[in-house]
Amino acid sequence: MEMRAEERRQLPVQPVEPARKEGDGDGPGKPDVKRPDTSDLLRRMRRVDPDAARRYRQRSGE
Amino acid sequence: MDRLLGIETEYGIVAEGLNASDWVSESMALIRGVPGPQVSGWNYHGEDPRRDMRGFTVKHLSTNPDDAKFDLPGSKPMSREEERNDRVLANGARFYNDHGHPEYSTPECRMLRDLVAHDKAGERIVWEAAKKRSEQTSRAVTIYKNNTDFHGASYGTHECYLTLRDVLPEMLIAMLLPFFASRCIFAGAGKSGVENISGSEANLFQMSQRADYMAIEASVDTLHNRPLVNTRDEPHATPSRYRRLHVICGDANMSEYATALKTGTTAVVLAMLEKGAEPLLRLRDPVRAARLFSRDITLKQSAERENGTPVTALEIQRIYLDQAHRYLSEETDEDIRWTLAEWENILNVLARDPMEAADRLDWVAKYQLLNEFGIEEKLAWNDPHMQSLDLAYHNIDPEAGLYHALLQAGEMRTLVTEARVQSAITCPPADTRAFLRGLFVERFAASIRAIGWNGVLFRHNEEDLLFDMNPLVEDNVRLLNEEFQVARSLAQVVDLLQPGSEIKRRSGGEENGNAC
Numbered sequence: 001m002e003m004r005a006e007e008r009r010q011l012p013v014q015p016v017e018p019a020r021k022e023g024d025g026d027g028p029g030k031p032d033v034k035r036p037d038t039s040d041l042l043r044r045m046r047r048v049d050p051d052a053a054r055r056y057r058q059r060s061g062e
Numbered sequence: 063m064d065r066l067l068g069i070e071t072e073y074g075i076v077a078e079g080l081n082a083s084d085w086v087s088e089s090m091a092l093i094r095g096v097p098g099p100q101v102s103g104w105n106y107h108g109e110d111p112r113r114d115m116r117g118f119t120v121k122h123l124s125t126n127p128d129d130a131k132f133d134l135p136g137s138k139p140m141s142r143e144e145e146r147n148d149r150v151l152a153n154g155a156r157f158y159n160d161h162g163h164p165e166y167s168t169p170e171c172r173m174l175r176d177l178v179a180h181d182k183a184g185e186r187i188v189w190e191a192a193k194k195r196s197e198q199t200s201r202a203v204t205i206y207k208n209n210t211d212f213h214g215a216s217y218g219t220h221e222c223y224l225t226l227r228d229v230l231p232e233m234l235i236a237m238l239l240p241f242f243a244s245r246c247i248f249a250g251a252g253k254s255g256v257e258n259i260s261g262s263e264a265n266l267f268q269m270s271q272r273a274d275y276m277a278i279e280a281s282v283d284t285l286h287n288r289p290l291v292n293t294r295d296e297p298h299a300t301p302s303r304y305r306r307l308h309v310i311c312g313d314a315n316m317s318e319y320a321t322a323l324k325t326g327t328t329a330v331v332l333a334m335l336e337k338g339a340e341p342l343l344r345l346r347d348p349v350r351a352a353r354l355f356s357r358d359i360t361l362k363q364s365a366e367r368e369n370g371t372p373v374t375a376l377e378i379q380r381i382y383l384d385q386a387h388r389y390l391s392e393e394t395d396e397d398i399r400w401t402l403a404e405w406e407n408i409l410n411v412l413a414r415d416p417m418e419a420a421d422r423l424d425w426v427a428k429y430q431l432l433n434e435f436g437i438e439e440k441l442a443w444n445d446p447h448m449q450s451l452d453l454a455y456h457n458i459d460p461e462a463g464l465y466h467a468l469l470q471a472g473e474m475r476t477l478v479t480e481a482r483v484q485s486a487i488t489c490p491p492a493d494t495r496a497f498l499r500g501l502f503v504e505r506f507a508a509s510i511r512a513i514g515w516n517g518v519l520f521r522h523n524e525e526d527l528l529f530d531m532n533p534l535v536e537d538n539v540r541l542l543n544e545e546f547q548v549a550r551s552l553a554q555v556v557d558l559l560q561p562g563s564e565i566k567r568r569s570g571g572e573e574n575g576n577a578c
Contacts, residue, residue, distance in 0.1 A: 052450040
């Protein structure tokens with residue numbers, strides 16, 4: 001009692017709609033931000049601990 | 063794409079007040095806290111990372127001798143299953159501890175945008191688990207999606223591509239070496255400084271996080287003496303028909319565009335190989351070339367071809383692109399068309415002025431961000447402060463990460479909608495076997511005895527049944543997915559698969575094939 005999936009490949013396959021409807025277009029798109037605000041970016045950069053990398057130690061991974 | 067694709071990301075972890083000796087236990091605890099339906103119990107049967115696609119098996123994999131210093135003396139050794147602490151999620155993904163790193167493996171995807179959405183969903187899932195761990199312990203847990211600790215340790219972001227076994231390993235390696243050595247010009251995540259070098263020599267910004275760690279051209283190793291082309295032979299599909307190309311030389315991309323272009327171009331190179339393409343150039347020293355290219359952001363640096371003539375990374379990529387146009391001009395696959403168009407577009411942009419790609423490529427975005435700061439603060443590229451900002455670019459906390467700040471400011475282009483990312487957190491791709499895995503996790507978790515990429519072992523009517531998903535790697539798995547979707551009971555699932563199906567009875571602990 002064994003049938004491999006290759007046999008299923010003989011069945012007609014109807015195209016189906018993707019499960020998720022997407023709004024993305026072909027090319028890369030910018031997010032819908034009307035007025036770019038870079039002040040938060042600068043605030044975040046100032047908040048970064050300058051010694052974070054000095055202390056950062058990780059196990060060697062793959 | 064007419065092939066399965068996946069990305070495995072090992073995340074960097076920091077828990078306030080703890081150190082690297084604690085990362086294994088912290089990663090395990092974080093993974094235990096992952097929300098949503100899940101199944102533990104990965105089945106490692108049939109997996110052997112020592113097997114080389116060139117037809118031999120190595121005795122041992124290399125390990126990093128420096129890493130042993132983080133092992134806690136007297137700690138009780140754990141079995142692989144205990145330490146990995148595997149979870150399989152309802153979206154078909156695998157989440158586990160890999161040597162002190164929470165690792166998220168996306169489900170198998172077929173479309174580039176699905177892959178991007180699932181890669182982003184992985185960031186959200188890991189971040190939710192980290193927040194939960196922070197709440198449990200009152201210690202801040204920070205997670206970085208990057209590949210270096212700036213002290214000599216690296217951890218990977220691996221790509222997986224199903225490919226046909228009839229492409230010879232020697233041809234695969236020869237074709238991929240120049241391509242991998244040069245693709246950092248669009249796939250690099252950017253890095254401040256150089257690993258294990260100090261002083262003025264290291265005062266530079268390079269394109270790749272991983273180039274410093276690549277030591278040889280090809281091997282099965284991943285932890286030490288890392289190769290540009292990993293030759294591990296674990297297809298997770300019918301072995302007589304397929305290989306799985308396991309790419310370990312790539313960077314962790316925050317940019318959706320870079321993720322899509324990195325995987326799209328690599329899949330295109332594989333598509334050419336399957337159509338009989340042969341390498342048009344060979345480099346005298348591809349590993350050295352990868353480092354040279356990475357360390358020159360003007361893109362003027364050349365490396366030597368085998369015949370001694372110079373060639374730049376841009377020129378190499380153009381050779382591959384032109385070859386792809388010749389081999390794939392008739393292709394109608396939407397992802398291949400997108401990849402060829404964007405590959406050409408980005409090479410033109412990089413040739414004109416790399417800084418124009420700051421809204422798409424991680425290394426350019428990071429360079430612009432840090433360069434201005436470094437000039438203002440008079441900091442060298444290898445200054446720990448600059449490397450802290452580099453690290454912060456990869457912080458997956460949307461309220462702290464610098465990539466996220468760029469995104470929120472409208473400075474980075476995206477490829478998928480927020481709704482698609484949200485969907486990917488709980489839903490597997492509809493057109494791959496991950497859908498079946500996810501459905502089992504969502505609906506029949508209590509019956510699962512073991513689960514893996516290529517099968518599910520489950521208990522039904524006092525029998526152990528093995529659902530072999532090895533052959534289910536092609537597009538018409540959609541039909542089976544549709545049939546499964548309406549099944550509300552395990553009995554219905556079993557009925558769907560009988561008479562004669564991918565299901566096999568397993569009795570008395572008998573091992574059946576290499577599925578699951």
